[in-house]
Amino acid sequence: MVIEAGHISKSFGPQNVLNDVSLNIDNGERVIILGQNGAGKTTLLRCLLGQYRLDSGSVRLCGADPVTDRQTALANVAFIPQLPPPLPFSVHELFRYASCTSGLDVHEAEHYCDCFGLSVKEHYGKAFSKLSGGMKQKVLAALAFARHASVMLFDEPTANLDTEGRRVFGEIIRDSRFSETTMVFISHRLEELNAVLNRAVWLDLGKVVKDEKL
Numbered sequence: 553m554v555i556e557a558g559h560i561s562k563s564f565g566p567q568n569v570l571n572d573v574s575l576n577i578d579n580g581e582r583v584i585i586l587g588q589n590g591a592g593k594t595t596l597l598r599c600l601l602g603q604y605r606l607d608s609g610s611v612r613l614c615g616a617d618p619v620t621d622r623q624t625a626l627a628n629v630a631f632i633p634q635l636p637p638p639l640p641f642s643v644h645e646l647f648r649y650a651s652c653t654s655g656l657d658v659h660e661a662e663h664y665c666d667c668f669g670l671s672v673k674e675h676y677g678k679a680f681s682k683l684s685g686g687m688k689q690k691v692l693a694a695l696a697f698a699r700h701a702s703v704m705l706f707d708e709p710t711a712n713l714d715t716e717g718r719r720v721f722g723e724i725i726r727d728s729r730f731s732e733t734t735m736v737f738i739s740h741r742l743e744e745l746n747a748v749l750n751r752a753v754w755l756d757l758g759k760v761v762k763d764e765k766l
Contacts, residue, residue, distance in 0.1 A: 560609030587755035630701035644676035664694035
């Protein structure tokens with residue numbers, strides 16, 4: 553299993569967000585996590601990434617604990633968050649940093665930006681934090697795709713994209729170069745992802761209530 557989550561629970565103060573959630577995802581699966589706002593979807597994804605310490609249960613990502621052995625767990629993982637973080641870099645610095653830390657090809661990342669209609673070199677001198685929401689999303693998606701990671705996690709990856717950007721995103725994830733990539737999505741746009749999905753998991757009030765093959 554590429555992702556193994558066993559009986560995990562997570563609370564924030566008095567609020568129990570995840571309650572005894574178990575989820576195993578095999579190599580090459582394309583899974584969408586569905587549920588109403590507040591169901592625990594983003595919290596689950598961040599627990600899988602080791603960004604939160606669990607109240608109970610365990611997570612293994614690519615065979616390692618993402619909290620205690622982050623370097624091993626995240627070595628072949630790419631993540632696109634719903635809300636781009638306030639990174640303290642210029643766009644050019646961000647590309648150079650990503651290249652140094654993950655070995656991605658900057659020219660390939662630039663190519664993916666071009667696919668999204670973003671001439672990223674024109675914005676290299678700008679602070680990443682000053683870009684529009686849509687531009688940030690395109691930059692982060694381009695960097696994620698250029699990593700050639702074996703596991704990709706997406707939290708509402710097209711939320712800030714226009715219609716054309718969403719179309720391009722769909723074309724890229726259907727590309728044959730990603731045919732063996734494990735992908736996990738949180739998205740309200742099921743129709744845009746249907747062509748690549750093979751499994752759907754529903755959360756409600758922090759519990760898995762349905763898990764089925766598509």
